[in-house]
Amino acid sequence: MPLPADHRADDAQQARPTRPAAPAAPAGLPDARDPRGLRSDAPLLDAWLRFTAQAQAGALTPMSVPGHKQRQDLTGAVVAGDAPMYTGLGTLKHGGAVLADAEKRAARLWGADWCRFSVAGSTHGNQALALAVGSPGQEVVIARSLHRSMLLGLVLAGLRPVWVLPERDVASGLPAAVPVDSVRTALASHPQACAVFLGDPSYVGTISDLAGHARAAHEAGVPLVVDAAWAAHLGFHPDLPPHAIAAGADAMVTSAHKALPAFTQGALVLARTGLLDPARLDRAFEATNTTSPAGAIVASIDAARALLARDGVALCGRLLRLVADARQRLAQVPGLGVLDGPGVEPTKLVVLLAGTGAHGHSIEADLIAAGMPVEMAEPDTIIPVITLADDEATVARFTGTLIAAIERHRGAPRRPVPSPAWTVTPQMALAPREAFFAPGETVCADDAVGRISAELVAPYPPGVPVLAPGEIITAEALAALRLTHADGGRIAYAADPGLATLQVVATPA
Ligand SMILES: Cc1ncc(COP(=O)(O)O)c(C=O)c1O
Numbered sequence: 001m002p003l004p005a006d007h008r009a010d011d012a013q014q015a016r017p018t019r020p021a022a023p024a025a026p027a028g029l030p031d032a033r034d035p036r037g038l039r040s041d042a043p044l045l046d047a048w049l050r051f052t053a054q055a056q057a058g059a060l061t062p063m064s065v066p067g068h069k070q071r072q073d074l075t076g077a078v079v080a081g082d083a084p085m086y087t088g089l090g091t092l093k094h095g096g097a098v099l100a101d102a103e104k105r106a107a108r109l110w111g112a113d114w115c116r117f118s119v120a121g122s123t124h125g126n127q128a129l130a131l132a133v134g135s136p137g138q139e140v141v142i143a144r145s146l147h148r149s150m151l152l153g154l155v156l157a158g159l160r161p162v163w164v165l166p167e168r169d170v171a172s173g174l175p176a177a178v179p180v181d182s183v184r185t186a187l188a189s190h191p192q193a194c195a196v197f198l199g200d201p202s203y204v205g206t207i208s209d210l211a212g213h214a215r216a217a218h219e220a221g222v223p224l225v226v227d228a229a230w231a232a233h234l235g236f237h238p239d240l241p242p243h244a245i246a247a248g249a250d251a252m253v254t255s256a257h258k259a260l261p262a263f264t265q266g267a268l269v270l271a272r273t274g275l276l277d278p279a280r281l282d283r284a285f286e287a288t289n290t291t292s293p294a295g296a297i298v299a300s301i302d303a304a305r306a307l308l309a310r311d312g313v314a315l316c317g318r319l320l321r322l323v324a325d326a327r328q329r330l331a332q333v334p335g336l337g338v339l340d341g342p343g344v345e346p347t348k349l350v351v352l353l354a355g356t357g358a359h360g361h362s363i364e365a366d367l368i369a370a371g372m373p374v375e376m377a378e379p380d381t382i383i384p385v386i387t388l389a390d391d392e393a394t395v396a397r398f399t400g401t402l403i404a405a406i407e408r409h410r411g412a413p414r415r416p417v418p419s420p421a422w423t424v425t426p427q428m429a430l431a432p433r434e435a436f437f438a439p440g441e442t443v444c445a446d447d448a449v450g451r452i453s454a455e456l457v458a459p460y461p462p463g464v465p466v467l468a469p470g471e472i473i474t475a476e477a478l479a480a481l482r483l484t485h486a487d488g489g490r491i492a493y494a495a496d497p498g499l500a501t502l503q504v505v506a507t508p509a
Pocket of ligand 1: 120121122123124126146147149199202203227229230255265267462463
């Protein structure tokens with residue numbers, strides 16, 4: 001449920017006077033700062049447009065943060081467009097009302113009862129939901145293909161994972177659906193579990209039977225929570241799968257900045273409040289929320305929501321065509337593969353290189369040189385992100401450049417070697433929170449085999465932990481991480497990213 005108007009004004013300072021309306025665009029002309037005319041259905045966007053117009057006109061002398069005071073002669077253009085949510089888009093005392101209005105509109109669009117806009121990505125959303133579902137020591141049934149943010153959510157909330165594993169696509173080694181039966185079995189053998197957490201679509205766009213998972217969770221009397229970080233566009237075209245809430249999930253997190261044209265870090269947390277308590281959801285969300293949300297971020301989430309509501313079908317329709325055409329074009333290149341079929345989110349483009357002999361890092365370097373950084377480049381897999389903001393020209397340029405790079409780096413076809421992120425079989429010795437807070441020590445990585453990891457180590461992307469706090473470090477996991485590192489992959493979050501040493505739980509004296 002939306003919060004009361006002044007709920008989020010946490011400092012009792014003087015409210016600023018209401019500002020006069022910013023000058024409107026001359027009659028008949030579109031406002032260049034709102035080219036699609038979204039502001040009439042987007043209260044935060046409207047407030048941002050007003051505030052920044054006033055700042056630009058020199059009509060403000062703010063005696064509040066941010067410290068740049070809307071001047072660009074100190075740190076320069078880097079602060080352009082920055083506007084605080086409170087004392088900017090709204091007053092400190094009443095800014096919560098305009099934010100709540102925007103969040104309520106998003107809740108309505110996704111068919112949820114509760115929604116909050118996050119300025120700290122799906123990372124914050126996942127952790128908020130971990131804090132919302134149970135109490136320390138309780139179990140959750142959770143997919144091991146989860147993003148590291150959710151694993152750290154377990155640490156924060158003290159939840160104990162009961163892992164379920166996705167199936168694997170035989171040809172590529174990439175993760176496929178999480179079988180509903182695995183979740184049912186886990187729930188049956190852990191009747192005290194308080195929730196089911198899944199990531200869907202997976203990082204590589206594979207999708208599970210969310211409606212089946214929702215039924216399984218609900219039959220066990222627990223909520224289904226879905227990390228849908230990549231899926232803010234799902235459900236907005238008849239040829240797209242439904243979004244998680246429509247499929248029956250009780251809560252979903254999605255990054256507006258990933259699939260939608262929103263500011264970096266913008267994310268939505270959406271929930272139905274049958275099995276989840278709205279007051280608890282609010283407490284959990286606020287626990288790690290900033291007190292100074294960036295107005296530009298929340299306004300861009302609001303604008304993206306208004307855009308989806310009005311033009312979503314047309315924009316998603318174009319996106320579906322673009323990706324279908326790109327898949328078709330790439331599939332004609334000898335040796336090149338693309339993930340496709342009913343188990344794959346139709347707007348995700350996952351390029352499989354092994355049959356061409358080209359190495360993903362060489363292809364990535366060529367793409368970067370051509371001004372086209374991609375979301376993920378592993379030796380065997382390239383994942384560009386194609387969104388509502390792309391068109392025929394950008395996608396054709398990408399596929400053309402990609403094909404040329406593949407031809408430059410072509411070699412002998414090889415068998416794909418899946419990232420260790422997709423081959424983890426966890427052996428949990430301690431709950432993640434216990435291991436995180438236990439006394440630790442740094443040991444030579446070879447000596448760490450058989451010990452309990454105190455740290456989280458993940459190739460990034462995809463950010464799926466290979467070593468998680470509380471898990472036994474196996475020789476296979478270490479060898480696979482070393483291979484990734486030696487092959488030029490980034491090993492993230494490890495205290496020693498070169499993997500000469502690892503942090504383990506100290507052995508009691
Ligand atoms: C599956 C998944 N969940 C959550 C996140 C975190 O999202 P954000 O970067 O918006 O915090 C990511 C990031 O890539 C992700 O892939």
